[in-house]
Amino acid sequence: MATTARPFHLVLWGATGFTGRLVAEHLAQSYQGKVKWAIAGRSRDRLESLRLSLSTQYGFDKEDVPILLGDLEDPQSLRAAFSQAKVVISTAGPYLRLGTPVVDAAVHAGTHYVDITGEIPWVTTLVEKYHESAREKGIRLIPCCAYDSVPSDLGALLVAKHAQEKLGKKLASITTVVAEGKGGVSGGTIASGMEIASQSVKTDDGRNVYALTPRSAWGRDAEFWGVKWNEDVHKYLTGFFMQVCNNRVVHRSNYFLSYGDDFRYEETVPAKSWLGAQAIRAGVLGFGLALSQAWLHGLLLRFLPNPGQGPTREAMLGGHFKHIVLAKTQEEDGTAPTTIRAEVGWNHGDPGYWGGSRLVLEAALCLALQSDALDADPQLQRGGLLTPASGLGATLIDRLRAADFFFDIKKEA
Ligand SMILES: NC(=O)c1ccc[n+]([C@@H]2O[C@H](COP(=O)([O-])OP(=O)(O)OC[C@H]3O[C@@H](n4cnc5c(N)ncnc54)[C@H](OP(=O)(O)O)[C@@H]3O)[C@@H](O)[C@H]2O)c1
Incomplete structure (x- = not known):
């Protein structure tokens, strides 16, 4: 799957939530200027106010972190946002209620996906619906990338x-x-x-x-x-x-x-x-x-x-x-x-929030920056509905x- 020409390494969907903001803080604190990222969600106002507060707190130009809008009822809007990045991080839950259109759009956009869910009844539906298509397309879908699990x-x-x-x-x-x-x-x-x-x-x-x-x-x-x-x-x-x-x-x-x-x-x-x-x-x-x-x-x-x-x-x-x-x-x-x-x-x-947000960010960066190392590990799966160990492993x-x-x-x- 060729995602090299995409403008962003990461798009953070659900950035305005409690945990989404922490992922954005880790990005701003440890990776600003080294990783290209955008924040995404349903409300321009809330995203704008998040961006302003982060740029003031961490001292960067707010225009360096673009805002992308999406609507769960409008698949095209999500696909358009996610097709601009190599990886989407979703922190918008409950996933049983909010998660499936996001994964669906990631698969259609050919974008790797990580999240922080612990909702196994929802993940079972993803295995059924998306494992085969993601495997065929070489897209790694990796839920449960925070303290769970x-x-x-x-x-x-x-x-x-x-x-x-x-x-x-x-x-x-x-x-x-x-x-x-x-x-x-x-x-x-x-x-x-x-x-x-x-x-x-x-x-x-x-x-x-x-x-x-x-x-x-x-x-x-x-x-x-x-x-x-x-x-x-x-x-x-x-x-x-x-x-x-x-x-x-x-x-x-x-x-x-x-x-x-x-x-x-x-x-x-x-x-x-x-x-x-x-x-x-x-x-x-x-x-x-x-x-x-x-x-x-x-x-x-x-x-x-x-x-x-x-x-x-x-x-x-x-x-x-x-x-x-x-x-x-x-x-x-x-x-x-x-x-x-x-x-x-x-x-x-x-473990759950400051730690969990760092865990999911590093999982996403593995996919965005280290795909060669992942592809070179013969034990790892190259696509499908995966786990942290089977999709990202020792890397x-x-x-x-x-x-x-x-x-x-x-x-x-
Ligand atoms: N596994 C773990 O270790 C772990 C750790 C932490 C959190 N979590 C999980 O992460 C999820 C988020 O937790 P949180 O405390 O950060 O939640 P939160 O503060 O309630 O944030 C929810 C996010 O979802 C967005 N959202 C809600 N309804 C939406 C809709 N209809 N369309 C688009 N976006 C929508 C919100 O955007 P708006 O600002 O627009 O409302 C917000 O960005 C939960 O499922 C939680 O269980 C798991």
Whole structure:
């Protein structure tokens, strides 16, 4: 696909939202003058005021960041905007409601696509509608490029590559332990959580870890929501709420990259005691149940952030996260598996917003600036509805390391 002659590297759709603005800030702070980008959305006034505020804050000429308008009801307007860039970043959610016309236009315009969704019921519809056409056209469509699911997906890739390249082994399983996480939540995320929870209770596959994997490749893995002791971290573990997105993405990556046969993946949070783990579990399941009840949404929104709102700057910049990734090798003959331990994280901001907006930006820049490196990696898919690991792989890990994220193999035992 030839996108070399396009005027912009990136177009940022949904720039006026809470997270969209943060992506624009990272661009202005770290890449102004090096990357050509435009902001896009439905309201000229709101885009103009964003551009003015960014150009004042970061000291650039506002005309250097053009405004492109689009309307979800008018496919031509979106195609015209997206055909001017190599990559579209979409931060406009809930995606179940707002996302499909954007992906459709990206496919028609021959433009690579990344977003920050965690809405798996929506991503399943994209696999069906767009995987084949994007694969044929050589367009990489990569949803879930923020905290959902880059650290999880690339953490799994890191240990799987280590097992294959250093030990000559496949993996039987990975347990990701979300050891540290400090941040907040935005109104857009709450709105999306309500959409997903309401949708999941209506569908049969709400708990299927293979929701993004072709049926012929399904194994025996199941979502973990219990409580158990883990000897490697010496803690009780229970299910992490974001595994409902992350484990499906990691399984799609395993489908493309073959980490292991009947490979298992679980994502957990640690607690000091069995009782503490049970309390976390009850809180997560209770909150999920409340989000799934449409009649409760009005009441919840009186206490939770509304669309456009999010954590304070102080809360975001004071945040951080760390995942411990524990992989067990696949052994044929009853030999004890080797455990590979890795750590993935960031110490420069919260995972969901300041961190997540940097993650999606680096994913987009990988596509815009490093297509040769991506095409040279024989393990990567060149088009289709992909995951961060299967579409961007080690090239994205390297870019993120350069932005001070850590991806470290700690030990084998
Ligand atoms: N996975 C993760 O780790 C992660 C992290 C953060 C956010 N998210 C997700 O990102 C999404 C955005 O969150 P947020 O808090 O940034 O949301 P937000 O502040 O409510 O922003 C929503 C954006 O969507 C745009 N939009 C709304 N309706 C539109 C329409 N009909 N046509 C065109 N644009 C429209 C808004 O534009 P206007 O200004 O014109 O209204 C705004 O730019 C949510 O789905 C959230 O779950 C995910």
